[in-house]
Amino acid sequence: MDFAEPEEHRALRAAVAGIAAKFGPRYYAERAAARRPCAELWQALGEAGFIGVNVPEEYGGGGGGLTELALVCEEIAAAGTPLLLLLVSAAISAEMISDFGTDEQRGTWLPGLASGAVKVVFAITEPDAGSNTLRISTTASRDGDDWVLRGTKYYISGVDEAEAILVVARTGQDERGGQLSLFIVPTDAPGLDKHLLPVDLLLPERQFTLHFDDVRVGPGALVGKEGEGFRQVFHGLNPERITGAALGVGIARYALGAAARYAAERKVWAEPIGAHQGVAHPLAKAKIETELAALMIRQAAWQHDHGLPAGESSNMAKYAAAEAAIAAVDAAIQAHGGNGLASEYGLMPYWGLARLLRIAPVNREMILNYIAQHSLGLPRSY
Numbered sequence: 001m002d003f004a005e006p007e008e009h010r011a012l013r014a015a016v017a018g019i020a021a022k023f024g025p026r027y028y029a030e031r032a033a034a035r036r037p038c039a040e041l042w043q044a045l046g047e048a049g050f051i052g053v054n055v056p057e058e059y060g061g062g063g064g065g066l067t068e069l070a071l072v073c074e075e076i077a078a079a080g081t082p083l084l085l086l087l088v089s090a091a092i093s094a095e096m097i098s099d100f101g102t103d104e105q106r107g108t109w110l111p112g113l114a115s116g117a118v119k120v121v122f123a124i125t126e127p128d129a130g131s132n133t134l135r136i137s138t139t140a141s142r143d144g145d146d147w148v149l150r151g152t153k154y155y156i157s158g159v160d161e162a163e164a165i166l167v168v169a170r171t172g173q174d175e176r177g178g179q180l181s182l183f184i185v186p187t188d189a190p191g192l193d194k195h196l197l198p199v200d201l202l203l204p205e206r207q208f209t210l211h212f213d214d215v216r217v218g219p220g221a222l223v224g225k226e227g228e229g230f231r232q233v234f235h236g237l238n239p240e241r242i243t244g245a246a247l248g249v250g251i252a253r254y255a256l257g258a259a260a261r262y263a264a265e266r267k268v269w270a271e272p273i274g275a276h277q278g279v280a281h282p283l284a285k286a287k288i289e290t291e292l293a294a295l296m297i298r299q300a301a302w303q304h305d306h307g308l309p310a311g312e313s314s315n316m317a318k319y320a321a322a323e324a325a326i327a328a329v330d331a332a333i334q335a336h337g338g339n340g341l342a343s344e345y346g347l348m349p350y351w352g353l354a355r356l357l358r359i360a361p362v363n364r365e366m367i368l369n370y371i372a373q374h375s376l377g378l379p380r381s382y
């Protein structure tokens, strides 16, 4: 077992961190407050080859895997510039189109996903299904060679920035519930209604409710096999969990760095406030939790990249990283006192994002259900 990070990974970290540092937390906070995407940062990372680091080389990508994409996610977040759409466009959509798409779909979508010029976002969540994916009611029915989609999705991130949406729809029914399939739907498809869904997080990426009102797509829109969506989605959700975890670890690293600098300088008694264990210990505890989560991310990404089962470790990594990020940002805000809430110190956007990571892409309780059932063999509770 070798825990030394390979030279090429250290170089990747340094290069990504270098680009993100040119933008920095102030840029991120301004974009988050204005709900405007960090388009210039996305473009700079894309031009340097980092958005498509996991896309096969033949399509212009970096030919790496989730290990490399997780490093990109972690480093941009650690520089104070986390990009939520990497979790959907680069992790889910690029991975699913690579693994399950036809040659034509790969040729159409992967070069743009590799360069960052194109974004494909992901729509699974529905008002009446939520965590219970098998209950989704958006349907895709055959009409001649075409498919016609009907239904509603909500909380879909980045639809305004994307060229297409990878949509999970029901194409049949079996004893477990809906038989699911995946479709690539252009964001300008006739019959697709997009409504902004305001959230009170300080996030550059915006969320949407989508109504599919007889949206017609051709036979080439089906990704993978009809009815195989559940298996495919679960394969694609591990990358989302791993990159979500990496974003959490990066946010935690950013917050802990800011807090340590502040607590070492700020003096209101004889010693800097960081000398008080009431300030230092929550930061130290969050640091430990962050490093543990980072180790689990490496294992999960390695398993995914080697075609090994990665569900348990991806879930554990996502759980641990979300909790570490919340603990780190919360301790950082507390260490800053009133300044922790000030726009000037810019910590609140990370608190919202860390808090989101406990709910999405999968909530904490569904992870605990998974571990209880699959790792511990306990009865399913729901």
Ligand SMILES: Cc1cc2nc3c(=O)[nH]c(=O)nc-3n(C[C@H](O)[C@H](O)[C@H](O)COP(=O)(O)OP(=O)(O)OC[C@H]3O[C@@H](n4cnc5c(N)ncnc54)[C@H](O)[C@@H]3O)c2cc1C
Pocket (backbone or CB within 6 Å): 088, 121, 122, 123, 124, 125, 126, 129, 130, 131, 132, 154, 155, 156, 157, 158, 199, 201, 207, 356, 359, 360, 361, 362, 363, 364, 365, 366, 369, 382
């Ligand atoms: C900012 C933001 C961005 C998002 N982006 C996307 C996106 O791009 N694409 C997309 O498809 N979705 C997206 N989502 C949706 C997100 O993935 C869901 O909100 C999340 O999966 C939880 O589903 P839900 O909100 O329906 O919660 P519900 O399923 O209604 O659950 C609510 C709560 O109940 C508890 N719970 C539910 N079931 C169980 C159970 N069996 N056992 C124990 N506890 C349980 C959990 O605590 C859970 O948090 C986004 C959400 C937000 C807020």
